[in-house]
Amino acid sequence: MGNRGSEFRIPEAAIRRLPVYLRVLEELAEDGVDVVSSAELAARVGFTPEQIRKDLAYFGAFGTRGVGYDPALLGLKIKRILGLTHEVPVALVGAGNLGTALARHNLTRHKEVRISAIFDRDWDKVGKSIGGVEILPLEDMEKEIRAQGIKMAIIAVPPGEAQAVADRLMDAGVEAILNFSPAKLQARPGTYIQNIDLMTELQALAYYTTLRTAAEG
Amino acid sequence: MGNRGSEFRIPEAAIRRLPVYLRVLEELAEDGVDVVSSAELAARVGFTPEQIRKDLAYFGAFGTRGVGYDPALLGLKIKRILGLTHEVPVALVGAGNLGTALARHNLTRHKEVRISAIFDRDWDKVGKSIGGVEILPLEDMEKEIRAQGIKMAIIAVPPGEAQAVADRLMDAGVEAILNFSPAKLQARPGTYIQNIDLMTELQALAYYTTLRTAAEG
């Protein structure tokens, strides 16, 4: 789905699993666990041990043979790989149902990535806050993104506006976008766009149902 | 990510693209377009023409050589494949930030799949409605799912409760689940679970940023 002007050659699928490992590793570290095997980790994240070891091997050797991994240490390594050692600011464009939910959801967990700027076209929403972050007018987007040095953004606007918003974001220096609008959104070279279409995912689900078999003609 | 007790052998990736084609085809049909080539369709959905033709070929031959596809007809065929010819009822478990947003979001577009039952553990929420659908107590879940013949569900509860909810859903006859909680959620044979962890997706995004390169040590 996403694409990028390739530099190294590490599978996108592997990158997307790393944060899952990270979450479990942080839980283990918090519980005082000082060693975990790829098998134990696999049981908790729902992938295979081989896959975990392979994913990690793209970046180096972080375990001890015959023993396993130190959750705290491996967690730190993964944070370094992903670039989550310092809190990463994210822009949210669109404070509708979904955007608002994402903003509130983000507050509860996951301190590594924080929505630090919210923009909306609707002047009735501008000035209001979601979890302490004020909604700013769309006009101020580029200025605020540059001021905060924001490199990541979430698009949660209606489909018709999505590409225009993406273009403006990329112009303002944003390099990675999570797009929730149902639209193709072409990424420029050196830029990464991950599209998540929730209603489309829901429709695809229907295929795996026996209702389908009955309805098929 | 998802898995299933295989019957046929059609790539999951292909299935997940079909609803994207469907959305564009319905737009075209509504605009009175009576023929579209795989190349034109590809430009609109952001995939390649070959991929579209290949995906469709798994299910049959729906186009006219030298001409293209009839949007209305192909749309109907895809609906049949997915099992979206009749409105599909979906259960939503968890009426928190995300669940509520999904419910409201679902009302606006996509009539093929409709959230027709909402459940929450919190008795303060029970009795209230989201877009005309009343929130029911978690206790009534199985009863209501069986009564409505629901086969699809969305899980938007905290991670600790997710597996228990999934088990209860599957016991009640649900065959496909879209899970938004960060948890492994093992699917039983004959059942399909698609996991979408939004905050994890956001964290993965950081990798594709130049901030990462600077932070790496």
Add this chain to the structure above:
DNA sequence: ATTTGTGAATTACTTCACAGCA
């Protein structure tokens, strides 16, 4: 004794290239 790290084998998915048909 146990578990990592990794080349090799396998499987899944995509792209190519062209035959088949309107």
Add this chain to the structure above:
DNA sequence: TGCTGTGAAGTAATTCACAAAT
């Protein structure tokens, strides 16, 4: 001629199987 449908080729991702390390 023009575009679909599809085997063949190529690429990407996963799983296997075992040597290396402690």
